[in-house]
Amino acid sequence: MPIDLANAGLSSNRGDADPAGPVVAYKDVSISFDGKPVLEKISFTVQRAETRIILGPAGCGKSVLMKLANGLLRPDSGTIEVFGQEITTMPEKSLFKLRARIGMVFQESALFDSLSVEDNVAYRLHEDGVPEDEAHKRVVEALQFVELEHAIAKFPSELSGGMRRRVSIARAIISSPDLILYDSPTGGLDPITSTTIIELVVKQRDVSHTTSLLITHRLQDAFVLARNRFNPETGKMELIPNNGIDDSTKFLVLNEGKVVFDGTTEALVHSTDPWLKEYIS
Amino acid sequence: MPFVSPEEFAKEKIAAVQDYALLSWHAVSNIFSRPRYWPDIFTQMDSIGFGSLPIVILTGFFTGCVLALQSATSLQAFGAISMTGNLVALSMVKELGPVLTGLMISGRNASGMASELGSMKVTEQIDAMRALGTDPIRKLVTPRLYATVFMLFFLTIVADAVGIAGGALVSVTLLGLNASSYFHTSYRALAYGDVVQGLTKPLFSGFIIATVGCYFGLKTKGGTQGVGRSTTQAVVVSSVFIIIVDFIVSRAMIGIFGR
Numbered sequence: 001m002p003i004d005l006a007n008a009g010l011s012s013n014r015g016d017a018d019p020a021g022p023v024v025a026y027k028d029v030s031i032s033f034d035g036k037p038v039l040e041k042i043s044f045t046v047q048r049a050e051t052r053i054i055l056g057p058a059g060c061g062k063s064v065l066m067k068l069a070n071g072l073l074r075p076d077s078g079t080i081e082v083f084g085q086e087i088t089t090m091p092e093k094s095l096f097k098l099r100a101r102i103g104m105v106f107q108e109s110a111l112f113d114s115l116s117v118e119d120n121v122a123y124r125l126h127e128d129g130v131p132e133d134e135a136h137k138r139v140v141e142a143l144q145f146v147e148l149e150h151a152i153a154k155f156p157s158e159l160s161g162g163m164r165r166r167v168s169i170a171r172a173i174i175s176s177p178d179l180i181l182y183d184s185p186t187g188g189l190d191p192i193t194s195t196t197i198i199e200l201v202v203k204q205r206d207v208s209h210t211t212s213l214l215i216t217h218r219l220q221d222a223f224v225l226a227r228n229r230f231n232p233e234t235g236k237m238e239l240i241p242n243n244g245i246d247d248s249t250k251f252l253v254l255n256e257g258k259v260v261f262d263g264t265t266e267a268l269v270h271s272t273d274p275w276l277k278e279y280i281s
Numbered sequence: 282m283p284f285v286s287p288e289e290f291a292k293e294k295i296a297a298v299q300d301y302a303l304l305s306w307h308a309v310s311n312i313f314s315r316p317r318y319w320p321d322i323f324t325q326m327d328s329i330g331f332g333s334l335p336i337v338i339l340t341g342f343f344t345g346c347v348l349a350l351q352s353a354t355s356l357q358a359f360g361a362i363s364m365t366g367n368l369v370a371l372s373m374v375k376e377l378g379p380v381l382t383g384l385m386i387s388g389r390n391a392s393g394m395a396s397e398l399g400s401m402k403v404t405e406q407i408d409a410m411r412a413l414g415t416d417p418i419r420k421l422v423t424p425r426l427y428a429t430v431f432m433l434f435f436l437t438i439v440a441d442a443v444g445i446a447g448g449a450l451v452s453v454t455l456l457g458l459n460a461s462s463y464f465h466t467s468y469r470a471l472a473y474g475d476v477v478q479g480l481t482k483p484l485f486s487g488f489i490i491a492t493v494g495c496y497f498g499l500k501t502k503g504g505t506q507g508v509g510r511s512t513t514q515a516v517v518v519s520s521v522f523i524i525i526v527d528f529i530v531s532r533a534m535i536g537i538f539g540r
Contacts, residue, residue: 072408092416099414110409124413127316171413 021084022047023179023211024069029078031064038064039257042078049209049248051201053222056254057279062215063107065254066183069213070102071095083178100124103172103180107187109164111156111171117143118152121170128175142170146200162193169200173208180204182214186221198224199237205248206230219280225249226265253279304499305492308422321424329390329425330432334439340385341440344377345369345447353456363462369448370467374479378441380527383486386433387519391494394425395515398498399508407499422495430487437483474538481534485526493519 022045029042038061046052054062067073068080071087080087082098090098111120118139119126125135143149146166156164165185172180182201186194198221204210206229216222226249228237240246245265253261253268253276261268261276271277285293311317352368398421401407410417445467452458497515501507 067408070412072411096411096414096416099412102412104409104412106405106409106412108405110405112406112409113404123415127413127415 022081023050023083024052024213025081026065026068027079027081029068029075029080031061031068031073031075037257039068039075039254042254042257042259044252044259044262046211046213048211051205051212051214051225051246051249052252053225053249054213054215054252054254055217055219055222055279058217060254061257062217062254063183066104066181066213066215069179069181070099070104100128100175101178103175103177105165105168105172105180105182105185107184109156109161109168111164111167113156115155116152117148117154117156117159117167120156120167121174123171124175138174139170142174143167145173145203146170160193162189162196165189165193165197166200169197169204173204173210176208178211180210180212182212184215184217186216186218191220194218194221195224199230201225202228202237203230205246207232209248222251223265255279300500301492301496304418304422304496305488307418308426308492308495311416311419311423312427316419318420318424321420322428325424325428326432329386329428330436333386333389333432333436336385336389337382337436337440338443340381341373341378341443342447344381344440345373345444345449346451348372348377348444349448349451350455353452362456363458364466365452365456365458366445366448366463366466367470369452370445370470371475373444373448374441374471375475376479376527376531378444379437379479379482379486380523382433382437382440383483383490383523383527384520386429386436386486387490387494387523388516390429391490391515391519392512394491394494395498395501395511396508398495399501399511402499402501403504403507417499422491422499425495426488426491429491430484433483433487433490434480437480441479472538472540474534474540478531478534478538482527482530485530486523489522489526490519493522 024046026042026044029039030037031039042065044052054065056062064073068075069082071090071092075088078088083101085098087095087098111117112123115123118136121139121142122130122135125138130138139152140149143152146169148163148166148170151159151163151167156167159167169182169185185197185201189197201212201214202225205212205225214225224237226245227240227243229240229246230236231238250264251261251268252259255275260273261271268276268280271280348369349365353362353365356362356364356368398407401410401421407417410420445464448467449460449463452463453460494515497511497518501511503510
């Protein structure tokens with residue numbers, strides 16, 4: 001494990017308005033497109049080192065919720081605080097600085113197709129003027145983390161869907177962000193590749209303790225995340241003994257633009273809500 | 282196409298003008314603050330300027346040729362065939378060189394910008410760029426704007442030169458005129474105001490091509506079909522704007538220089 005990446009989450013309160021407060025806090029957030037409400041009065045918080053899994057049927061506003069978290073979209077009403085800073089009224093210029101602390105993995109990877117894997121992963125470093133030698137070293141480390149160092153010279157069009165998703169994860173973690181947003185990282189992938197991606201998310205969660213939000217519509221991926229841990233000795237993901245559940249992993253379930261569940265894995269599994277029971281069955 | 286109320290239609294159009302104005306303002310003003318993407322500016326200069334050279338040379342050359350051929354018939358009726366050089370030079374430098382080059386570059390580059398940025402928009406690459414802390418206007422639009430304005434100025438000079446050369450070729454080989462006389466009348470025909478007029482127009486055309494191309498690219502919605510729609514709109518709107526602005530600049534220049 002590269003030291004830089006392993007320590008990524010340890011410096012996670014740099015410049016926070018309230019270091020002890022939540023990393024992400026939504027308060028009564030609503031947004032609509034063309035007069036149609038997509039999210040209505042959404043409120044929840046994500047604590048430091050927490051992994052928040054966002055579940056919900058297709059079209060319930062999960063990706064919109066994610067894009068609101070780093071200011072790619074602005075809500076019609078309500079407030080969103082990230083690292084204790086109110087971002088809904090923040091000018092775009094200030095948002096660019098804030099986003100330096102946030103890594104994002106897009107639904108379709110969103111790699112720059114005219115750049116090689118190395119340039120894609122090093123994009124943020126090049127923007128920050130990091131010297132070429134150091135940038136190359138850090139790209140190799142990030143690609144080793146996602147086990148794709150052999151693909152460094154390839155272009156996105158030469159990669160499979162799973163490989164693209166892994167490059168996207170490498171690009172998101174290279175600057176050791178304090179918050180990672182995973183927008184359906186397993187969407188459209190086969191089960192084996194999905195497990196590889198989830199293993200990377202578990203590895204990032206358990207090794208770096210980075211706060212993260214993860215969207216998925218695959219329940220099995222969500223429960224793999226909740227019931228597994230990363231073993232640094234074997235370098236593999238394994239089940240938590242005695243049917244254990246990871247404490248830092250929590251759930252937020254959306255339906256028709258509203259929060260229908262906000263809590264722990266245990267509470268989700270034992271929920272008596274009829275819709276929720278049917279959804280997770 | 283769904284029916285929209287006149288109020289909604291008017292609001293949409295006003296919002297579009299506002300967005301276009303803001304995009305243009307940011308694209309222009311970004312050059313005065315850091316970071317500046319000089320490598321991107323030079324890459325765009327190569328792509329827009331050097332890449333467009335063949336079509337500009339061909340268009341300019343054959344426009345000069347046909348201008349000489351067509352005008353010779355009328356001039357012969359007045360016994361003024363020796364004035365062919367005069368007519369070709371004035372037409373090329375004041376009007377046809379700037380306008381045709383603008384239209385050709387619009388067809389090649391406004392469409393290219395709209396499709397490239399449109400594809401990036403629909404594949405979330407623009408959002409990825411913003412998420413990585415980069416201003417897409419600064420990174421994508423500003424280099425294209427300055428590269429287009431700068432290169433279109435020189436491409437227009439090239440088009441004017443090859444147009445006059447094309448006219449010379451036709452005049453000498455087909456009309457039997459003296460080459461020295463042709464170039465002499467061409468040179469004598471041009472006044473300072475004509476050259477200023479001819480070289481002011483590409484500055485406006487370059488601005489229109491880049492801002493309109495990038496505007497439609499960044500506003501793309503609806504997948505690959507949307508990219509096609511944006512590309513078409515970019516070429517149509519920029520071409521119409523170039524011709525309208527050509528008229529306005531011509532009128533202003535005639536007002537200033539009296540010709």
